[in-house]
Amino acid sequence: MFSSKATNPKPHKIGRTALCGWLALLGHAATAGAGQVTLSWDANTESSLGGYKLYYGTSSGNYTTNVDVGKATTYTLNNLADGATYYIAAQAYDTTRTVQSGYSNQVSYVAAPAAQIAASPASGSAKAGQTVTFTDTSQGSVTSRSWNLGNGVTSTAQSASTNYSAAGTYTVTLKVTGPGGSNTATQAYVVQATQVAAPVANFTATPATGTAPLPVSFTDTSTGSPTAWSWSFGDGGTATVASPSHTYAAAGTYTVTLTARNASGSSNKTGTVTVTGSSSGGSGDGANGLVAAYGFEEPTGNTALDSSGLNNHGTLSAATRTNSGKFGRALSFNGTSAWVSVKDAASLDLTSGMTLEAWVYPQAAMSGVSGVLNKESGSGSAYGLFANAATNQAAAGVMTSTWWQLPGGTSLPATTWKHLAATYDGSLLKLYVDANPVAQGAVNGAIQVSGGALRIGGHSVLGDYFAGRIDEVRLYNRALNQAEIAADRNKPILNSLWKTSTVPANPTEPGDTSPVEVGLKFKSDVAGAITGIRFYKGTTNTGTHVATLWSVGGQQLARATFSGETASGWQQVNFATPVKIAANTVYVASYHTNVGQYAHNISFFATAGYDNAPLHALGGSGNANGVYRYSATPAFPDSSYQSTNYWVDVVFKP
Structure with missing residues (x-):
């Protein structure tokens, strides 16, 4: 803001009613960012004064626009172009509007600069992770500036650069200041997601050869950030986790296929697992030798399980x-x-x-x-x-x-x-x-x-x-x-998770002799009835054993005490009345041992469950399985330790 005294000679008289007063613009005040200026001048006290006019333009002494302000001695000019310099003078006129004074002294006003932003690359063209440069292309005199790039990055340089790590819309702000004030520009800058290439599927199998039954751990080694996996193990088994485990029960050479997917596409990788015959001399259910069994108990559908x-x-x-x-x-x-x-x-x-x-x-x-x-x-x-x-x-x-x-x-x-x-x-x-x-x-x-x-x-x-x-x-x-x-x-075919020839890695737990309830969570693809519960018994797991079927919330559905047990191996007790269960609903099967000594495999359910359709033991992330509870009497097992399989099973009739 500045003020000035008139430097023009006194206004000359024009005719009999010439205005003889001296008119001087005293100064102006700029309003920041609004493209306006307020001016003031001395009042003319002559009785013949009719009013004042303000003249202004963007060249010195060349006034292209005027405004009649009446007898006011202050006035605000609006809608001035940002960044432009204006030259302003005043004239007085008489009551007849036929006589006017000469121009007052001239004052100049510089409007606030017009803030403008240029982006490279343009909005909508950049990908996440790509460097983006914003340049101040404001019009007018700029003495200082400040940037806010919408992601926490600020700058005072004419050009500011950043790297947006994620897709989205960012609000970029530039504030510029000049002799005439300040102005602000904003831009909604759109960043696109980085296009991820389709994954390249790959995996390892450990071990890739062995004797039936052969448990194999598959590890996904795909590149390209897959988000979904589909496994086919070559024997009818499937999985959808990244790194599953699968047990091959029969001899043969199996083609394993992994399909790895993300939003950009998918690819396949195949490999082989070679399983030789068991020590019993043939493939199948160990010494038992059962390779297929059909009870045809499915209520509907075209599949014989x-x-x-x-x-x-x-x-x-x-x-x-x-x-x-x-x-x-x-x-x-x-x-x-x-x-x-x-x-x-x-x-x-x-x-x-x-x-x-x-x-x-x-x-x-x-x-x-x-x-x-x-x-x-x-x-x-x-x-x-x-x-x-x-x-x-x-x-x-x-x-x-x-x-x-x-x-x-x-x-x-x-x-x-x-x-x-x-x-x-x-x-x-x-x-x-x-x-x-x-x-x-x-x-x-x-x-x-x-x-x-x-x-x-x-x-x-x-x-x-x-x-x-x-x-x-x-x-x-x-x-x-x-x-x-x-x-x-004389024996109907029923369904269970594990074959009678399956032997746990640890048939007993010699370090734990406390009474305890151990079990597992399971569900069935189809509705049916649980007729009994099985568990694997090691030679030191003596004493009384009581089986219980529970709802997942802990409601007791059936209970029975084992009798006529063998010294070791799979034991089975049948309920007095089969318990109906619903399809795709989680239940808990458990048994109580008063001497501990339970069979177990630690981490068995850590990466995946175990499937023997229509039965499925839960497992993997978010499906903690292998449950237990220390208690002197049978009680609902509601704790889990390192996804341990305690080798409890059900007898199911669809």
Whole structure:
């Protein structure tokens, strides 16, 4: 702000009423950032004074604009261009508006600079992590400036740079100050997300070879920041965590596929895991040798679940479900097109020995071949079990160097349940009806390895369709004896998480002898009933054991005390009444031991749960499993320690 005295000569008279007074602009006051200036001058006291006019322009002495302010001696000029210099003078005029004074002294005013921002790269073009430079391109005289770049960065230089670490919209502010005041400009600067490349999938498997059952730890080593993973283990098992664990129960070479994904795409990586036969001489459920088991207890759907633990699940085609099974539900076959198909797997190649079992219920007297089980091999079979052969007898067959078929017994009666079994030990083929041997014959050689599907109820080439109901189908990779067949005949197939041959890494905990409740959280894909609870017992885990089924909130649903236990191994107790459970709902199964000494594997559930469809033990991040509670009597286990598996299991019927 400044003031000045007039330097012009006195105003000259014009005519008889000339204004003789002396007019001087005294000064002005600028209003910061508003493009305006307030001026004041001495009042003219002559009686003939009519008023004043202000003249201004952007060149000295060249006034392009004027405003009549009446008799006021102060006035504010508005809407002046930011950054421009204005030259201003005043004139007085008489009451007739015909006589006016000369110009007063001239004063100048510099408007506040016009704040302007230039960005490189332009808003919306920069990616997160990229350097952005903002430049002050303000119009007018700038004596100082201040930047705020919206991310905490400030500067007073003409150009300011920053690196926005995240996508978003940032408010950039520039305040400039000059002789005429200050002005501020803002810009909404948009930063785009950095485009992430699709990941390159990769993984390691440890170990990659070994003897069944073989637990393998898979570690994701993909590059490119994947956010989702999809694993296929080659035996029907899958996982969706980054680094899962999986146990291969049967011998074979398995192709493992990892698909790694992020927002930009996905890629695949495959590898192999080679599993050799167990010490029992074959793949499958250890010494037990069970490689497939179908109770057909699923209430709906077209999947026949395999309860052996080897994931040899089947798919129904035209077969229908019935509640009139030998034990619970069964499947009904129409005799013309119905079957269950199980895709080929290494565990279904029963080269050195086999047992095939099934309950059958013919709907009418049979004639011609009616197949119960066939492992297809080209236009024939590697092995088969038949409710009726050309001789109108039940039959068994194996393909070694040639096809051997063994019929026996009398024709199976219509509308009657009969249990069929066939065994082969590498030299002798036997056929049983209702656990009684009805035929046997010498056969030489290993059973042919086949790449065909296992069919229940028919053959894709030969037909050989069965008409009636089939229930409780079992396949073993060894020849069972008569007592074992008799036991199977009277025992329904139920579902559990672990096979009876599974042995924990630590069968006992010698350092803990306190009474304790141990258990696990589980759920089922389908609704059904828990008929009992199992646990693995080490030789020092003596005393009384009590099983309890709980809701996840701690409500007791059923309880039973174990009896008739063996010295070690899997123990099972059945509830007096099966407990119905809902699908996809978490429950807790536990048992109480008054001497501690429980079986355990620390970190078993740390990275993933354990699956044996339809049952799933919870695990991985956010699904703490392996629960316990120290108590002198049975109590709800609500603590967890390092994701430990205490080897508790359920017996489930869909």
